[in-house]
Amino acid sequence: MERADAARNRAALLAAATDLIRERGIDAVSIDDVAASAGVGKGTVFRRFGDKAGLIQAVVDSTAASWHQAASLEFRTAGEFAGQLFDHVLASLPLVIAVERTSVRSCEGNFQLTVDRLARVVGSTFNAHALLAVLRGEQIAFLLDQGMTADEIRAGVISLADTLSAGV
Amino acid sequence: MERADAARNRAALLAAATDLIRERGIDAVSIDDVAASAGVGKGTVFRRFGDKAGLIQAVVDSTAASWHQAASLEFRTAGEFAGQLFDHVLASLPLVIAVERTSVRSCEGNFQLTVDRLARVVGSTFNAHALLAVLRGEQIAFLLDQGMTADEIRAGVISLADTLSAGV
DNA sequence: GTAGCAACCGGACCGACGGTCCGCTTATTG
DNA sequence: CAATAAGCGGACCGTCGGTCCGGTTGCTAC
Incomplete structure (x- = not known):
């Protein structure tokens, strides 16, 4: 106690x-x-x-009650997953970046699970990692810094996810 | 002098x-x-x-005489670009990671140029950034760490680049 | 209530790091 | 060889993450 x-x-x-x-x-x-x-x-x-x-x-x-939800979320399509994770990351950008910089990604436990499930939808483990790479806090912060709007990035991420799924 | x-x-x-x-x-x-x-x-x-x-x-x-070449390289297809940049990054992984961690990407000057040229081939600025995100040293080191082989990653990167180009 | 104890507290302290400063040395030039 | 400016090295500084320990305090058993 x-x-x-x-x-x-x-x-x-x-x-x-x-x-x-x-x-x-x-x-x-x-x-x-x-x-x-x-x-x-x-x-x-x-x-x-x-x-x-x-x-x-x-x-x-x-x-975040929503934190682990966001990472281990049930999803039907890759686009759906990408949109939801993007919203979550954007809402807590500094926190996401902080955790990216300090923890080892592979230690997250359900990270592996997410990758595996995602891999099935986008055709390969590599593509799953690629999609997650684009959804990292630092990447999104960088794009915002370059002058892209959140909406543009969101659309791009979803479009990318859909494109990858389409090739399966 | x-x-x-x-x-x-x-x-x-x-x-x-x-x-x-x-x-x-x-x-x-x-x-x-x-x-x-x-x-x-x-x-x-x-x-x-x-x-x-x-x-x-x-x-x-x-x-690297080959360094700025690698970044500002002439290329015909996105896959060609991805393959060449991947080889370069892989050959100098620790150096690439070092520069990623210390310099601001946008300051590289010809980085913008590369993004713009690439954007024309893969359909959008967002997709260009996405492809470059996957080709970052830290990302590649992470995938190697996960047990992926260099060949698998190389193939994945090229395949991703080609997929993006195909949608144009 | 109170006595005793374990958990807890705070801040002095440590080693490592990036970066600055300045008195001494040395390559260069005429 | 003399004069000078460029260069040199390492002592020093402020900051940071992390440790330690002597004093304090919440809890419990009587």
Whole structure:
């Protein structure tokens, strides 16, 4: 059982980390920032979450009932999958980028599952990875930065998914 | 005119950096490592190359007559382009990953040019970016890590490029 | 209520890193 | 050979992720 003060600190840290990452991006957020913003000592962060990656993972887990849904979602067509994942990524871009930079993709567990299911729809494991590569936070942020609109990217992603499915 | 000792040091630093990055990957190579390995002081690295990104850029520029060729290559079909760029990336994976991590893609100058030319062949700017995303060093390293062979990836990339071209 | 204990806390501390600075050295030129 | 500017190296700095430990506090058993 977690002590009451510990639970309070965990919640404060998660909230602080989520806000800071959302507004500044992971690169501009240090652990000290998060600790100070949550009003706790630095040691507390590491006792709760182990390391920076653990904190980010916890943030991600906490901010989304929809998170694991988005990755392991049931879908009929590749286009449907692409559209839904895109919306999810776009809505939490800084968080997605943070987790991409800190965790190893293959460790996600249901990531493999998603790849396999997707592979069946788009014809090959390679194509599944290709589609997921285009849906990465950093890729989408880059395209937005290049001046593409979210709608254009969304349409492109779905079109790509459909094209890949069509070849099956 | 560059002094003789300066030129010697520049060459030694480039060689040391190239070797270290190739064998360890950029993440395990610090500026101090490069300086020590080249037998010069740390300050010399920064006077020559400005910062870490500058050093990596210089390494990349020096190691490839084929480098800018690969990116701005003339090509007839998207598949041809994909195959050639893949071979180039695969041959210098750690270097490619290093430059991806340090430089901003859009600054590359002829990157824009490549995107535009490619866009004409694969139907849209979005598709051009998608193809390039799949050809990034980190993506290819990830797929290799997943157990895919280089041949499989090469085939996948070319097939993807051809599929995109076919829809035009 | 209170005593005792384990869990918890915070911030001083550490090593590594990218980057700066400056007093000394050395290649170059006339 | 003398003068000078370019170059040199490594001590130094601020920041970051991560560790440690002496003091504190929430919980429980009596």
